[in-house]
Amino acid sequence: MNRKLINWGLGIGTPLLLVAAWWAVSQNSTNTFFPPLATILERFQALWLFDHFGSDVLLSLRNLALGYALATVIGVGLGFVTALVPVVRWALDPLIHFFRGIPPVxxxxxxxSLIGFGIEMRLVSIILAALFPTLIATVDGIRSVDPSLKDVSAVYRLTRTEKLAQVYLPAAGPQIAAGMQVSLQVAFIVMIASEMLGASQGIGAMTLLAQQSFMTSDMWAGILLLGVIGFGANMLFELAKNKVLAWYVGSRRLAKS
Incomplete structure (x- = not known):
């Protein structure tokens, strides 16, 4: 049997088996803190597909997408400057490694304390937390470009813009993508934390409110939604990465075969 089909089967079958086990174990549960999965799914449908979809789900997704996009643009741009301009690298290197050591949450x-409890606070938190993995990966990727590629670009007298677009970016692309994927995970975590600590709207805020109000089924439904969004975001990123870096993914597969 094709190995790819086996991997797909495991990827789909394992979650389905876990859901089936959850359903069976919780079906007759009378524990207040562990309600039946059927009840959780009913509350999931009522809350997140209807009542709070526009007011909370879309708000959280918008903050995540906007904050992550800005962090990516700033991280890649600043990473190129830091890697290629020695003065900037010497000035920013200590600051980058200082702030990377601080847990994003x-x-x-x-x-x-500085901004308040508004949307601006959530966006700034997401941007700065998600900035450093992409920034560091970009710097490392640019600095590890094969010197022979630089020599070839000098021989062909490529302009600075052509070097960036045709030499540095493709060569550092896989490492930048890896940093962007870590940034996406960090952005998702900080989105939830910022809503739980300082917001009255959003998936994180509603999930925390349900827990504090002892609405256990609503709390589980919120946790389930966060898991679905996190999984979906990672899958979309993988699909986009495989499309953009098809040459790299193909070469890795050939090397393994």
């Missing part, structure tokens, strides 16, 4: 209380 720890930044949220600081921004609440």
């Amino acid at each position: 720890a930044l949220v209380p600081i921004f609440i």
Whole structure:
């Protein structure tokens, strides 16, 4: 049997088996804190597909998408400058490694104190938390470009723009993509944390409110939604990465075969 089909089968079958096991174990549950999966799915449909979809789900997704997009643009742009301009690298290197050591969630209380509880606080928290993985990956990717590629670009007298677009970006692309994927995960975590700590709207805020109000089924429904969004976002990123870096993915597969 084709190995790819086996992998797809495992990828789809394992979650289905876990859901089936969850359904069977919780079916007759009378535990307040562990309701039946059927009840959780009913509340999931009522809350997240109807009542709170426009007011909370779309708000969280918008903040995540906007914050992550800005963090990516700033991280890649600043990474190129830091890697290619020695003065900038010497000036920013200590700051980059200082801030990368701070847990991203720890930044949220600081921004609440400085900015308040509005959407601006959530966006700034997401941007700064998601910035550093992409920035560091870009710097490392650019600095590890094969020197022979630089020599070839000099021989062909490529302009600076042509070097960036045709030499540095493709060569560093896989490493930049890896940093962007980590940034996406960090952005998702900080989105939830910022809503739980300093917001009255959003998936994280509604899930925390359900927990504090002892609405256990609603809490589980919120956790389930967060898992679905996190999984879906990662899958979409993988599909986009495989499309954009098809040459790299193909070469890796050939090397493994």
